[in-house]
Amino acid sequence: MADIAFSRSEMLAPEAPPASEIGVIGWLRANLFSSWLNTLLTLIALGVIWLIASHIVPWFAHSIWNASSYAECRKIVTDTWGPDAGGACLAVIHERWKQFLFGFYPPELYWRPTLAFVLMFVAMAPILFTVVPRRLLWFSAIFPGLAYWLLWGGSIFFPVAVYLGFVAGYAAFRIAERGPGFLPPLAAALATLVWWLFIAGPLAQILPQIGLAPVQSKQFGGFMLSMTIGVTGIAFSLPLGVLLALGRRSDLFLVKAICVGFIEFIRGVPLITLLLVASFLLNIFLPPGTNFDIILRVIIMVTLFAAAYMAEVIRGGLAALPKGQYEGADSLGLSFWQATRLIIMPQALKIAIPGIVNTFIGLFKDTTLVAIIGLLDPVGLITAIRANAAWNGMVWELYGFVGVMFFICCFGMSKYSQHLERRLKTDRR
Amino acid sequence: MAMTATQAEPFRPSMLIYDTRYRSLTFQVIALVAVLTFFGWIVHNTVANLAALGKTFDFGFLEQRAGYDINQHLIPYTNDSTHARAAVVGILNTLLVAFLGCITATVLGIFMGVLRLSPNWLIGRLASVYVETFRNVPVLLWILALMAIITDTFPAPAAFRGDNASASMLAGGTVAFTNRGAYVPWPVFGPGWQAVAIVFALSLAAVWAFGRWAHARQEATGATLPTFWIKLGLLVLPALLVDSLIGAITWTVPELKRFNFEGGGFVDKSLIALWFALALYTGAFIAEIVRSGIQAVARGQSEAAAALGLRPGRIMSLVVLPQALRVIIPPLISQYLNLTKNSSLAIVVGYADVRATLGGITMNQTGRELECMILMMGFYLLISLTISTVMNMYNASVALKER
Numbered sequence: 001m002a003d004i005a006f007s008r009s010e011m012l013a014p015e016a017p018p019a020s021e022i023g024v025i026g027w028l029r030a031n032l033f034s035s036w037l038n039t040l041l042t043l044i045a046l047g048v049i050w051l052i053a054s055h056i057v058p059w060f061a062h063s064i065w066n067a068s069s070y071a072e073c074r075k076i077v078t079d080t081w082g083p084d085a086g087g088a089c090l091a092v093i094h095e096r097w098k099q100f101l102f103g104f105y106p107p108e109l110y111w112r113p114t115l116a117f118v119l120m121f122v123a124m125a126p127i128l129f130t131v132v133p134r135r136l137l138w139f140s141a142i143f144p145g146l147a148y149w150l151l152w153g154g155s156i157f158f159p160v161a162v163y164l165g166f167v168a169g170y171a172a173f174r175i176a177e178r179g180p181g182f183l184p185p186l187a188a189a190l191a192t193l194v195w196w197l198f199i200a201g202p203l204a205q206i207l208p209q210i211g212l213a214p215v216q217s218k219q220f221g222g223f224m225l226s227m228t229i230g231v232t233g234i235a236f237s238l239p240l241g242v243l244l245a246l247g248r249r250s251d252l253f254l255v256k257a258i259c260v261g262f263i264e265f266i267r268g269v270p271l272i273t274l275l276l277v278a279s280f281l282l283n284i285f286l287p288p289g290t291n292f293d294i295i296l297r298v299i300i301m302v303t304l305f306a307a308a309y310m311a312e313v314i315r316g317g318l319a320a321l322p323k324g325q326y327e328g329a330d331s332l333g334l335s336f337w338q339a340t341r342l343i344i345m346p347q348a349l350k351i352a353i354p355g356i357v358n359t360f361i362g363l364f365k366d367t368t369l370v371a372i373i374g375l376l377d378p379v380g381l382i383t384a385i386r387a388n389a390a391w392n393g394m395v396w397e398l399y400g401f402v403g404v405m406f407f408i409c410c411f412g413m414s415k416y417s418q419h420l421e422r423r424l425k426t427d428r429r
Numbered sequence: 430m431a432m433t434a435t436q437a438e439p440f441r442p443s444m445l446i447y448d449t450r451y452r453s454l455t456f457q458v459i460a461l462v463a464v465l466t467f468f469g470w471i472v473h474n475t476v477a478n479l480a481a482l483g484k485t486f487d488f489g490f491l492e493q494r495a496g497y498d499i500n501q502h503l504i505p506y507t508n509d510s511t512h513a514r515a516a517v518v519g520i521l522n523t524l525l526v527a528f529l530g531c532i533t534a535t536v537l538g539i540f541m542g543v544l545r546l547s548p549n550w551l552i553g554r555l556a557s558v559y560v561e562t563f564r565n566v567p568v569l570l571w572i573l574a575l576m577a578i579i580t581d582t583f584p585a586p587a588a589f590r591g592d593n594a595s596a597s598m599l600a601g602g603t604v605a606f607t608n609r610g611a612y613v614p615w616p617v618f619g620p621g622w623q624a625v626a627i628v629f630a631l632s633l634a635a636v637w638a639f640g641r642w643a644h645a646r647q648e649a650t651g652a653t654l655p656t657f658w659i660k661l662g663l664l665v666l667p668a669l670l671v672d673s674l675i676g677a678i679t680w681t682v683p684e685l686k687r688f689n690f691e692g693g694g695f696v697d698k699s700l701i702a703l704w705f706a707l708a709l710y711t712g713a714f715i716a717e718i719v720r721s722g723i724q725a726v727a728r729g730q731s732e733a734a735a736a737l738g739l740r741p742g743r744i745m746s747l748v749v750l751p752q753a754l755r756v757i758i759p760p761l762i763s764q765y766l767n768l769t770k771n772s773s774l775a776i777v778v779g780y781a782d783v784r785a786t787l788g789g790i791t792m793n794q795t796g797r798e799l800e801c802m803i804l805m806m807g808f809y810l811l812i813s814l815t816i817s818t819v820m821n822m823y824n825a826s827v828a829l830k831e832r
Contacts (some may be wrong), residue, residue: 042549046551264814270773276802
């Protein structure tokens with residue numbers, strides 16, 4: 001008899017997992033068919049998807065791009081695919097897409113808003129992405145004036161005169177720098193205000209009127225209008241919201257009371273009532289004879305509205321910061337503004353990113369409300385187009401188009417905020 | 430011994446800025462003066478402007494005849510009623526659509542939020558698609574689109590006529606969705622309906638008493654009862670029984686007459702469009718709130734409950750939900766407030782809410798912009814502040830008691 005004792009001298013290679021647990025089949029079993037209830041849900045979901053797709057896909061496949069009226073569209077669809085077939089009449093988008101983009105902006109000047117739009121990305125790049133050279137921030141600083149000049153036209157020296165106000169403020173700051181601590185900012189603010197109120201206007205008048213053909217605000221419309229209001233509102237509501245949030249947490253009783261009153265008032269009323277105030281009551285509140293641009297009024301109201309919500313979001317971020325951070329900053333001997341700028345705000349804003357971006361998205365969506373006070377933003381244009389005899393009765397194409405455009409912008413913003421959250425996640429690795 | 434440094438310094442004006450004891454006072458006085466100046470300036474301008482326009486500031490116009498019709502009103506209203514009554518009709522309409530919208534949005538939001546957490550990949554994706562689609566498109570667009578869909582794609586009442594009608598009534602021939610709105614069965618309160626109402630109120634009290642008794646019994650003996658079904662039976666059966674005995678409450682069903690449906694109740698298409706657009710839009714936000722609330726409960730909580738031998742349903746109702754609700758309720762209430770404020774967009778579909786009556790037709794007819802806007806903002810502020818006060822009280826009561 002041979003020796004039957006057996007001892008294994010090397011490890012066995014592990015068995016491959018069963019075919020039903022890996023790969024596509026394994027994934028399907030784990031995620032879609034793990035139990036009878038799950039299988040039922042999967043079947044229901046497939047049914048829902050089929051229901052939606054079976055309506056949308058043929059409708060889109062039968063789309064008509066060239067027609068002059070809704071009736072003509074329908075006739076083409078009926079002739080081609082039979083009486084029961086549905087078809088998208090995208091001809092209306094084809095005919096009106098320039099209006100959807102630019103409103104009633106003079107067609108020969110379309111390059112100006114387009115250029116401003118492209119430059120906006122250049123200006124935003126150094127703010128949004130760290131890989132872009134820091135030097136580009138200078139362009140971000142001059143972009144608002146440039147965009148204003150491109151959109152509304154007029155003399156180049158008007159925005160330049162406004163910008164010189166900042167230069168005047170900086171000069172005053174440097175001159176007063178040797179004075180006591182509160183003096184430089186005070187001098188800078190005073191110099192800027194004096195420049196804007198008394199010097200900028202006359203200066204812009206004296207300088208030669210070189211520039212672009214002016215465009216009236218009432219010619220603005222479409223997505224250009226939404227973008228103008230939305231981007232300006234976003235840019236100004238964040239700093240204002242930071243100030244309001246700091247004011248609300250201030251030890252100074254009166255400052256706190258004013259901030260709380262402002263925030264709660266704005267958050268307590270619908271935006272549409274504020275827009276109504278802008279269009280009906282501002283003339284009553286301001287000195288007799290004052291009348292300023294309706295778009296500017298709307299931008300101010302939208303900014304104030306978003307700033308109140310922003311303040312609450314940032315207050316949440318400030319409250320979530322551990323107390324040790326405040327005490328640490330104090331123990332280093334930093335002043336209030338130094339501590340806020342270097343220690344508190346960077347962390348609080350990081351915590352508040354999702355809320356801040358949600359407020360931005362809300363603001364951008366709220367720009368559609370200007371349709372109610374008669375501006376022709378995309379929603380206002382839909383109503384106007386639907387009232388046109390040629391396109392009467394259209395529903396899905398117009399609302400779908402505008403909805404998709406808004407979806408792209410808002411969804412993009414929320415995806416960026418998730419990217420930002422991941423990038424700034426320095427703790428809890 | 431020299432007593433030097435403790436000498437109190439005499440007050441000098443520069444201490445108002447340099448001395449931290451006085452500095453905050455100085456700044457506050459400056460802020461107060463600035464704010465008062467600002468408001469004084471606005472009041473001064475307003476007085477001057479109103480005088481120039483030949484207007485006065487009084488609310489007497491509220492007692493004048495309104496002179497316009499409102500298609501949907503919860504309290505009796507004709508065009509002979511006063512502007513004040515029109516405003517009340519508007520307020521009630523706002524509250525109606527807010528109430529309906531909040532309930533529908535909550536149901537939808539909880540449903541979708543739970544589906545998003547489903548282990549089923551496909552269902553989770555579908556729920557995300559719903560949430561992202563509705564969150565990222567303006568609510569105004571949804572309201573207008575829903576209105577356009579009802580107007581342009583729903584059948585006209587005439588389409589329900591004839592043997593081979595192109596449209597048919599739903600729910601056993603009692604509900605009709607037309608391009609004017611929905612015709613639904615409506616209760617008629619005949620003589621003796623008070624008896625049914627009293628019985629129903631008694632049922633409510635009985636449900637409450639039973640709940641307490643069952644709870645005490647469980648505390649004492651550990652035995653549980655199927656409380657949900659018993660409560661449901663207590664709530665519904667007695668009232669149904671009494672009603673079937675005396676026949677106080679009957680239902681009228683809409684029927685197609687010569688030109689239109691008659692009988693039953695009519696829900697205008699503007700209300701339907703506004704209600705469902707607000708509910709779908711807010712439901713998407715509520716779904717996110719519900720999802721994050723459930724995810725905020727640490728996994729160890731449900732695992733510990735499972736280790737104690739609790740069944741999944743009980744884990745949800747006894748361990749996870751009470752903790753999740755603490756996270757869910759504050760943002761949920763602020764969504765309700767948002768929905769109420771968004772209902773002011775009713776004007777675009779012609780629904781007569783407070784913004785459309787008081788802040789719309791009344792304002793345009795009487796030219797009293799200032800008074801109307803003050804009243805309207807006051808109404809919205811009242812609602813918001815009331816709810817947020819209640820909210821803060823609730824928050825304080827459920828907050829973790831840290832020791």
